[in-house]
Structures are given as C-alpha cells and as structure tokens.
Amino acid sequence: MTGDGWNAAVRRRLGLGRLLALGGPEDGVWITERAATSVLGAVAAALPGLAVTSLRLAPADPGAAAEPAVPPPPSALPPGPLRVSAEVVALGGRPLPELVAALREALFTAARERLGLVVSDVDVQVTALLDDLPDPPNGGPPPGPTDQPASATATAALTTPGVARLTAELGPPVQTAEGHVRVEVATAPPHHPLEVARAVRTAVGRAAPDADSVAVLITWAG
Structure with a gap:
C-alpha cells in the first residue's frame, strides 16, 4: 500500500469512530x-x-x-x-x-x-x-455500493431482509479467519439494526456451518 493509500485508510478508520457493542454479550454485533x-x-x-x-x-x-461471546472487530469496545x-x-x-x-x-x-x-x-x-440556530450538519452520504464477492456467506448476508448492502470499511465485506466469520453491512430503513444483524448472523451461520462463530459490524444504519 502506498503512503497515500495508507493515509486514506487511516482517515477512513478514524472517521468510523468507536466500534460500539450493540445489544448484549451474546449478540455478537457492533456498530460504528x-x-x-x-x-x-x-x-x-x-x-x-x-x-x-x-x-x-x-x-x-x-x-x-x-x-463478548464472539471475537470482536479490531479495537472494538x-x-x-x-x-x-x-x-x-x-x-x-x-x-x-x-x-x-x-x-x-x-x-x-x-x-x-x-x-x-x-x-x-x-x-x-x-x-x-x-438568536438563530445554525443549520444542522450534513452527516455525509452512506457508503457507496461495494463489489459483492461471489460466496455463499456473502449472499446469505446480502439477502437478509433489512440489509441495504455489504460494506468494506475494515477490509473485505466478509472476512474468515481461524473459524471466525465477520460480516460488514449497512442496514436499510425502517428495519431495526440489531434485529437485522441478528438475522445476518443466523443466515451466515447456516451458509457456513463449519464456522465456529459469526460477528456483524454495522457501518451505516438507514
């Protein structure tokens, strides 16, 4: 990775802010x-x-x-x-x-x-x-479409109701290492992000029965 590419990756990661646990210890879900x-x-x-x-x-x-019941994303709370x-x-x-x-x-x-x-x-x-209030800040656009990998786990996550798209903020949308799968998603309104992520974990677990654990990171909530 070039210096400019590394700097861009650092800025993108800092822009996400903290990675916050969503739900409880058993949910295996985080949100930026x-x-x-x-x-x-x-x-x-x-x-x-x-x-x-x-x-x-x-x-x-x-x-x-x-x-947490499953391995968290890097530096997640x-x-x-x-x-x-x-x-x-x-x-x-x-x-x-x-x-x-x-x-x-x-x-x-x-x-x-x-x-x-x-x-x-x-x-x-x-x-x-x-005397007058400022205009509300522009939160910026949600992450754009990501080229979706042709895999059973990616398809299972992407076709879960409430998933708007897969994202790639911390790397590929679906990462598998040592029996653990992590999936990044953006959720669509009016779906509840935590419920969507729970459903994604279930769907990905079925698509990857050999996986020991599944975590979901929500990078955008519609």
Whole structure:
C-alpha cells in the first residue's frame, strides 16, 4: 500500500469512530459510532429550540464491560453501558431545563428503540445561547455500493431482509479467519439494526456451518 493509500485508510478508520457493542454479550454485533450518531443526530435535529454541535458515545463504566461471546472487530469496545455526550446551542429566551430534558429523553429513547444500544447516561452541555440556530450538519452520504464477492456467506448476508448492502470499511465485506466469520453491512430503513444483524448472523451461520462463530459490524444504519 502506498503512503497515500495508507493515509486514506487511516482517515477512513478514524472517521468510523468507536466500534460500539450493540445489544448484549451474546449478540455478537457492533456498530460504528458514525452510524449511531447519524441516527441519534437526526432525532435530535427534529427537536425545536436547540441544535446539537457535538455528539459522542463512550463507555459509561469500563469496569462494567462484559466479555463478548464472539471475537470482536479490531479495537472494538466490549459490551457494556454507554454514555452519550452532547454539546448543544439553544435559542435564547427558551426554558433550558425543558429543552435539555426533551433532548435527553429523545436520545435515550432513540438509542434503545431505534438502535438497540445500552445507554445508561446522557450528558448534555449547553455551550451557547443564540438568536438563530445554525443549520444542522450534513452527516455525509452512506457508503457507496461495494463489489459483492461471489460466496455463499456473502449472499446469505446480502439477502437478509433489512440489509441495504455489504460494506468494506475494515477490509473485505466478509472476512474468515481461524473459524471466525465477520460480516460488514449497512442496514436499510425502517428495519431495526440489531434485529437485522441478528438475522445476518443466523443466515451466515447456516451458509457456513463449519464456522465456529459469526460477528456483524454495522457501518451505516438507514
């Protein structure tokens, strides 16, 4: 790989953010922080009177993390409760406690119901009071189509309801090593990402009966 190619790969990996465990230790599913904040940010953008300028997710209590049932993707976080940290600007003259409470409830609900993330804390910091709110940031387009390899595992993943496409952010869309299979996918609305990933694991397990374990990484959630 050339220097430019290596730099591009590093930027692409950093752009994914943390790899967050989705569901519980037995689910074997991870989602990129980029995908999760895209969904949560869209929910926050629908609330009146405020604009989110920063949204991050991190372990709420690293000591409470559990051992995943399957090998995780490289540098992925172990399953455990997460903390959502949001920085916002708000319209002056609006009741801040009500705005903050509405945002916290919206983020809690979206994390649980739209994604399947285990969130124990939502921290909100109001950084400025403004007369006019800025336009919401553009989250960027989802990853483009990937050339799909002709394999039974790839076909099983791609044809699972709710899978929009296979992706290749950490390497090939389907990677197999030492009896473990990892699949990267983007999910389509209105399907629940965690339920889609569970179905992908089942389908891939059937297509690759000799595999000891299957993990799924969601790189984009529609």
